[in-house]
Amino acid sequence: MVALPRQGNGEPRARGHMVVCGDDGLARRLASELREVYRQRVVLVIPAEQAEHAEHAGQAGQHVAAAGPSVTDTMSGAMVLPIRVETARAPTPEVLLHAEADSAAALALLYEDDETNLRAALAARRLSPGLRLVVRMYNRKLGQHLEELLDEAALVAVPGMDRAALDASTTVLSDADTAAPALVATAIADTNKVVQADGLLLRAAERPVPGRGEVPDPGLCTLALLSSTAADPAGAEGSETSGTPAPELLPDDRTVQSTSARGTVVLEAVRRDGPALPARRLSRRGVPLGELVSARLRWALAGIVAAVLALSVTTTVLTDADPVHATYLTLLDLFSINDPALEDSTTRQVLQLLSGLVGLALLPLLVAGALEALGTFRTTGALRRPPRGLSGHIVLLGLGKVGARVLARLRELDIPVVCVEKDPDARGIALARDLGVPVVVGDVTEDGVLDAARVHRAAALLALTSSDTTNLEATLAARVIKGDVRVALRLYDDDFATAVYRTLRSAHPEAVTRSRSVSHLAAPAFAGAMMGRQIIGAISVERKVLLFAALPVAGHHQFEGRTVTEAFRAGAWRVLALDTAGPEARSPDLANMGQDGHPSLLWDLHPGHVLQPQDRVVIAATRRGLAELLDPSASSRRTTR
Numbered sequence: 334m335v336a337l338p339r340q341g342n343g344e345p346r347a348r349g350h351m352v353v354c355g356d357d358g359l360a361r362r363l364a365s366e367l368r369e370v371y372r373q374r375v376v377l378v379i380p381a382e383q384a385e386h387a388e389h390a391g392q393a394g395q396h397v398a399a400a401g402p403s404v405t406d407t408m409s410g411a412m413v414l415p416i417r418v419e420t421a422r423a424p425t426p427e428v429l430l431h432a433e434a435d436s437a438a439a440l441a442l443l444y445e446d447d448e449t450n451l452r453a454a455l456a457a458r459r460l461s462p463g464l465r466l467v468v469r470m471y472n473r474k475l476g477q478h479l480e481e482l483l484d485e486a487a488l489v490a491v492p493g494m495d496r497a498a499l500d501a502s503t504t505v506l507s508d509a510d511t512a513a514p515a516l517v518a519t520a521i522a523d524t525n526k527v528v529q530a531d532g533l534l535l536r537a538a539e540r541p542v543p544g545r546g547e548v549p550d551p552g553l554c555t556l557a558l559l560s561s562t563a564a565d566p567a568g569a570e571g572s573e574t575s576g577t578p579a580p581e582l583l584p585d586d587r588t589v590q591s592t593s594a595r596g597t598v599v600l601e602a603v604r605r606d607g608p609a610l611p612a613r614r615l616s617r618r619g620v621p622l623g624e625l626v627s628a629r630l631r632w633a634l635a636g637i638v639a640a641v642l643a644l645s646v647t648t649t650v651l652t653d654a655d656p657v658h659a660t661y662l663t664l665l666d667l668f669s670i671n672d673p674a675l676e677d678s679t680t681r682q683v684l685q686l687l688s689g690l691v692g693l694a695l696l697p698l699l700v701a702g703a704l705e706a707l708g709t710f711r712t713t714g715a716l717r718r719p720p721r722g723l724s725g726h727i728v729l730l731g732l733g734k735v736g737a738r739v740l741a742r743l744r745e746l747d748i749p750v751v752c753v754e755k756d757p758d759a760r761g762i763a764l765a766r767d768l769g770v771p772v773v774v775g776d777v778t779e780d781g782v783l784d785a786a787r788v789h790r791a792a793a794l795l796a797l798t799s800s801d802t803t804n805l806e807a808t809l810a811a812r813v814i815k816g817d818v819r820v821a822l823r824l825y826d827d828d829f830a831t832a833v834y835r836t837l838r839s840a841h842p843e844a845v846t847r848s849r850s851v852s853h854l855a856a857p858a859f860a861g862a863m864m865g866r867q868i869i870g871a872i873s874v875e876r877k878v879l880l881f882a883a884l885p886v887a888g889h890h891q892f893e894g895r896t897v898t899e900a901f902r903a904g905a906w907r908v909l910a911l912d913t914a915g916p917e918a919r920s921p922d923l924a925n926m927g928q929d930g931h932p933s934l935l936w937d938l939h940p941g942h943v944l945q946p947q948d949r950v951v952i953a954a955t956r957r958g959l960a961e962l963l964d965p966s967a968s969s970r971r972t973t974r
Contacts, residue, residue, distance in 0.1 A: 339597075340586045349438035349439075351374065351438060351863055352376045353378065353776065354375070354442050354443065354453065355444055355520070359503075360383070362563055363856045363860055364377045366857060366859075367863065370857075370873075375416045376417045376437070377416055377418045377419065380421070383475055397720035417898075418567045424457075426459075426460065426592075429460060430460065435460045435461045438960055439464070439466070440457050440464055441468075447471060447472050451475075458865070462486065464504055467505075467506065467925055470507060476505035483503040487502075504862040506859060507738070508852065509734045509851065511855040512735065513735070514529045514742060515734075515849070516739050516849060517534070519791070519847050519849060520727050520743075520793040520821055521603055522603050528881050529871075535600055535602055537556055537598050537872040537874070538598070539597075541802065542596055552600050553599070554600070554909060555589050557583070557874045558955060559597065559598060580877055581904070583879055583905065583953060583958075604635070630701055637694065640691045641660075645660040652680065652684075666688030667688045667689070667695065669770060673685070674696075689752075716771075717771045719773065725790070725791075726787070727791065728752075728783070728786045728794045730752075730777050730807050731759075732754040732762055733797070736752070736754075736798075737760045737761030739797060740761055740764060740765060751772075751773065753772070753773045753777050753783070754772060773785045777803065778803060783811055784811055788818065789815050792819065794821040795821050796823060803824075804823055807822075812840075819846075820847070821846075822846075823848075823851065824848045825850065832850060835965065863900060867882045868880060880953070880954050880955070882952055886946055887946040891906075896943055897939070897941070897944070904955065905958030907954075907956035909937055910934040910950065911951075912949055912951070913933050
């Protein structure tokens with residue numbers, strides 16, 4: 334198990350359990366994640382109707398606890414701790430006390446109502462000032478204020494504890510925010526094994542055995558050697574059979590180079606192949622000149638300017654006027670405000686007539702330009718339509734709270750998007766209008782809506798509406814229009830998702846179809862926050878798990894004063910990146926962007942770089958390796974065993 338950090342007074346806190354409170358599938362998912370990935374003892378507080386789903390999934394406390402304090406996972410041989418299920422309508426102080434939240438290591442409040450989570454968080458902080466809180470809130474601004482308030486309350490309750498060593502931290506997350514990176518990675522690179530660090534999406538990519546003469550791409554680093562080299566298009570993991578070596582986590586370079594008959598798992602950045610989004614935006618930040626005036630009008634105005642210059646030069650050559658005076662006379666004639674050249678020479682009269690003709694052509698151009706600019710400003714606040722030549726884009730169905738977050742993430746990556754939304758007052762409509770993203774307003778199940786979104790030239794389809802049937806119907810319609818389009822659809826029911834996936838895979842074996850649940854994608858981020866802010870995420874490798882964490886070098890003799898190569902321990906941990914931001918400017922949660930919005934992680938570290946006490950590093954570690962880093966006594970206990 335992963336040990337908790339020490340308290341501010343230097344004394345280790347007694348080990349506690351995890352309490353998860355919620356009223357939907359995210360609570361059940363999180364309880365399973367804590368038990369299966371982090372091997373934690375969990376108390377799950379859910380309404381009575383949700384407890385039936387937990388029992389159906391084999392999570393009810395009485396079923397698991399009947400085998401004793403822990404049971405053995407028959408697949409992996411590891412010890413699995415029980416989940417105790419308590420039923421309650423709301424997380425009142427009495428309910429939290431009954432769940433022993435006052436002695437727990439962490440508490441997660443996952444109710445769909447922000448106000449319910451806020452009230453429970455305040456009550457939990459009064460019950461236990463040293464309790465780590467993870468709160469689910471969609472309102473970002475309110476969540477930020479709540480996080481600061483609860484952290485200040487913990488600092489007041491525990492005198493002498495500075496903020497840097499604050500163990501009783503509060504983390505506010507949104508399931509939509511945490512699920513968005515995985516949904517984006519599915520649409521771009523067909524994977525959900527992703528970790529978000531400082532705004533960068535990283536994925537664990539499985540690489541088959543390279544053929545003869547092929548040079549494998551090492552990515553950022555090699556995370557594991559697989560036990561099976563067979564590729565499964567369904568996304569199933571390899572299986573350990575008799576005579577097949579088990580997956581080897583964090584192997585050293587010599588082992589990787591000497592092993593040629595096994596596939597590998599490498600860490601790489603998620604990137605998209607295809608055209609980037611053109612730098613054309615209509616937003617409140619300003620309107621480009623190309624949008625104000627059309628190309629034809631610009632060419633016509635250029636012709637007028639050329640004619641004026643030609644007349645000015647001609648006047649200078651054929652008359653006694655100097656260039657400045659000749660230009661002035663030409664402009665006066667152009668705007669018909671000069672006296673008729675009755676007493677002047679024939680040359681001057683001809684030039685005046687020509688200038689007048691050019692002025693007659695200028696008047697309608699000025700009127701047309703004014704009308705075009707007025708029309709552009711009037712339509713700046715309106716929704717854009719998909720351009721006719723658009724291709725290689727992602728069609729996003731649904732602009733609710735999840736769709737809006739995914740849209741923002743896609744635009745941060747400069748990926749062209751076309752949105753489809755039935756409700757013109759949906760959450761993401763204002764965001765799409767502000768970003769200048771094309772939107773088709775209409776029911777996706779109606780004829781012509783997907784055609785208007787140019788799905789026949791799209792690279793991927795993300796069906797993220799709140800209706801399973803709508804997402805499925807849109808997927809089937811898209812398959813008819815373009816059979817090989819990559820599809821990721823959001824489905825709530827697991828059994829229904831399994832049946833849909835198998836059917837679509839059988840009907841369209843050449844196409845990629847993935848079903849995703851927001852609660853399933855968000856649970857790892859919430860679980861990492863419950864283990865501490867240093868946990869960035871987790872990636873499964875067959876039946877094993879790799880954890881990603883951000884740790885300060887100071888206080889860890891395994892890192893301090895050592896080079897990157899010396900700090901690496903095969904099978905336990907590996908330094909991946911260095912946080913280049915100063916200690917005062919570091920973001921406490923590297924799963925999100927830094928304070929200034931710019932990435933601060935350096936991934937291409939020289940093997941001879943010496944780690945200093947003031948540094949902070951990102952590591953990949955096994956469960957046992959991270960436990961040893963966070964709890965030095967774990968090393969001695971392992972040695973005695």
